[in-house]
Amino acid sequence: MTYTGRVAVGGPPDVHELAGLLISKVAVGPMENNAYLLRCRATGEQLLIDAAADPDTLLRLIGPDGLATVVTTHRHGDHWQALEDVVAATGATTLAGRHDAPGIPVPTDRLLDDGDTVTVGRCDLVARHLVGHTEGSVVLVYDDPRGHPHAFVGDCLFPGGVGNTRGDAEAFHSLLHDVETKLFAALPDETWIYPGHGADTSLGAERPHLPEWRERGW
Template structure:
């Protein structure tokens, strides 16, 4: 059976540097009717379990460790036995949310995850967070970008652990080199494509997010 990308929106809060904001997060489920991986277990483990519908969960992949992307990861792991995977550069952020519970495994640039016969390649894209990653699934014409690239520009870089020149370099070198028809499925908001976003790189730099 061909793999697909299912989409769930969950709601909660994002907290960093002493502030807290209400947020809606995209949870992406990649797989078929038998097995899946979850990208960013945000806010509501029960809702994610319901969306899985009994499929075997092979991994819980964290695009980065801001609390709104990982707050439900331990509960989902406990319910399913799936490992939580995170790039080690984001461990300092992870520990702010889950000080007593380490991730189960590491993500590395160039690593390949396979689910339902479909390969997802890990792209290390620091900037929004030091260990931010994107997942490129060429067979699905999709890149899951977390908070690195959105419809309309880069992720925010105004808080701790983030850097604007770094995120621009990541987007330029790792994402805008993908085929223009590639769907960009971000951590918040609407889906876009590489071809739609690529022409605006200089505008983003001039705005200096």
């Protein structure tokens, strides 16, 4: 079946099948967060991005093969409500951005800095530190050697704009700068964007609108 990236709370996951990686996207409540389970096709090792809510849903998605790693994209509470339960059930190693980890109540085993590599089986993802939505948000980029890049962006980028900066002009300009330099300038239009809420997009779909975002200030 063709992956669409459209999921709903209580509904089934949608699976994006890449040559080396399976990406399962599921929506969890009550704030309709997206969680992403990455599975290395060569080794079966699994990594979860944002144990946001509904631990039973996430543990069913993980299944009997276990979970090696869980990455929290940023410190906002709607992205880690199920983290304690998932870690207790799986023993997964926890990762988060260095500057946001103190705001996550579950201890972080590994602090992420810009450029760090995160592995799932034989697949490597690169962490990018973006400042604005929070001080320590991290994006994970998987540069598929047999295709185009895939970026898991938390709440830093959505269809139609960057993440919420709560009317703080300095935070907005910081986030827009980091999105432009670390995503749009570094990656091709084909890059698939997996946000923390709602539908997926691509850098190519959003790139023409960067001047509009800068002008409106959000």
